[in-house]
Amino acid sequence: MNPSAPSPHPITSAERAAVLASLLPSLRQQQGQTLVIKYGGNAMTEPALQQAFAQDVVLLQLLGLRPVVVHGGGPQIEHLLQRLGKQGRFVQGMRVTDAETMQVVEWVLAGQVQQEIVGLINQAGGRALGLTGRDGGLIRARALRLPDATDPSLWHDIGQVGDIVAIDPALLHTVQAQGYIPVVSPIGCGDGNQSFNINADVVAARLATSLQADKLLMLTNIPGVLDRQGQLLARLSMAEIEALVADGTISGGMIPKIAGALEAAKSGVKAVHIIDGRVPHAMLLEALGQHACGTTICVD
Numbered sequence: 001m002n003p004s005a006p007s008p009h010p011i012t013s014a015e016r017a018a019v020l021a022s023l024l025p026s027l028r029q030q031q032g033q034t035l036v037i038k039y040g041g042n043a044m045t046e047p048a049l050q051q052a053f054a055q056d057v058v059l060l061q062l063l064g065l066r067p068v069v070v071h072g073g074g075p076q077i078e079h080l081l082q083r084l085g086k087q088g089r090f091v092q093g094m095r096v097t098d099a100e101t102m103q104v105v106e107w108v109l110a111g112q113v114q115q116e117i118v119g120l121i122n123q124a125g126g127r128a129l130g131l132t133g134r135d136g137g138l139i140r141a142r143a144l145r146l147p148d149a150t151d152p153s154l155w156h157d158i159g160q161v162g163d164i165v166a167i168d169p170a171l172l173h174t175v176q177a178q179g180y181i182p183v184v185s186p187i188g189c190g191d192g193n194q195s196f197n198i199n200a201d202v203v204a205a206r207l208a209t210s211l212q213a214d215k216l217l218m219l220t221n222i223p224g225v226l227d228r229q230g231q232l233l234a235r236l237s238m239a240e241i242e243a244l245v246a247d248g249t250i251s252g253g254m255i256p257k258i259a260g261a262l263e264a265a266k267s268g269v270k271a272v273h274i275i276d277g278r279v280p281h282a283m284l285l286e287a288l289g290q291h292a293c294g295t296t297i298c299v300d
Contacts, residue, residue: 031064033214035287036269038204039117040072043219043277050120053219053277056284057181058126065287066176069121069128069183070207072200073113074253080104092149092255097159097197105197109185117183129180133188134195136171139164139203141188141196162188162196164203167210205260209267216264217286218257219277224295225250225258235296238262261297272297 037057043049060067074095078088081104089096097105114130121128133139141162148154175182186203188196201218208216225233228249236244241258244250250258257274265272275282275294282293 034066034211035215036068036204036208036213038070038201038218040219052280054120054124056281057121058124060287061126061181067181070200070204071113071117073109076113077105077108080108091146091156091158094158094161097161102160102195102197106187106195109187114183114185121181127180128183129175130183132185137168138171139188140166141190141198160196162198164206167206169210199256201257201260205264208264208269213269215271216269217283218261218274220274221277223276224274233295235298237298265297265299
């Protein structure tokens with residue numbers, strides 16, 4: 001330690017009170033608002049960020065907001081597939097999902113990952129309840145037909161990857177009315193009781209639309225949407241997004257994230273943000289309108 005370095009100035013009680021008082025207008029405005037959170041990236045794998053995320057979710061509920069968590073789990077799925085000697089494969093950011101892979105997806109998402117998140121939120125003082133799209137007919141799905149990115153006349157068979165047919169949010173309303181925080185795994189149910197693996201960004205966006213959410217926050221493991229020089233794009237319109245996809249700046253797994261975010265914004269979700277989940281309490285800062293730490297998606 002450098003002995004000449006100044007000691008951190010301790011926050012006084014008066015300063016804490018001033019910070020809380022400054023939040024009052026924002027908190028009054030947001031009372032009762034629904035907030036859908038896509039939870040992914042480093043925030044899911046680093047213990048300190050996991051704890052901060054759970055604390056933020058509980059605090060947002062205590063402050064009068066109605067959070068709904070939708071989680072991913074790509075790295076965990078990939079890890080288990082590798083342990084089983086199975087190589088994951090992706091087409092245009094979508095995981096190719098045969099019957100065996102679908103079993104792994106359900107084990108990891110509805111078992112391991114979901115229950116870890118539920119436990120973290122409960123440990124932080126909240127009451128979380130884990131759900132999948134199967135529960136209460138929440139997410140009806142069918143096999144996704146994926147057109148080729150360069151030749152629209154060609155279609156890719158990516159197995160049990162789901163395209164959302166309908167969402168029935170009745171169960172989420174019931175769960176929230178009882179004071180629980182829903183934690184949703186992105187698994188849908190189709191005809192014949194078939195399970196479908198659905199991109200979590202897409203699920204979060206469609207749930208936000210169905211719930212008429214006031215905000216959609218999508219946590220990722222980068223600062224937000226970056227240009228070709230690696231600089232953060234703080235605000236993106238529909239036309240700018242189309243140009244970035246066309247020139248390859250937005251590609252791979254970012255495509256469904258951006259598409260979902262844009263669709264939510266077009267469907268009436270008032271605020272859509274892609275934020276850096278590596279920043280402690282980034283979600284809380286963004287949700288309370290105190291700090292912009294990512295990219296805002298706009299229709300105009």
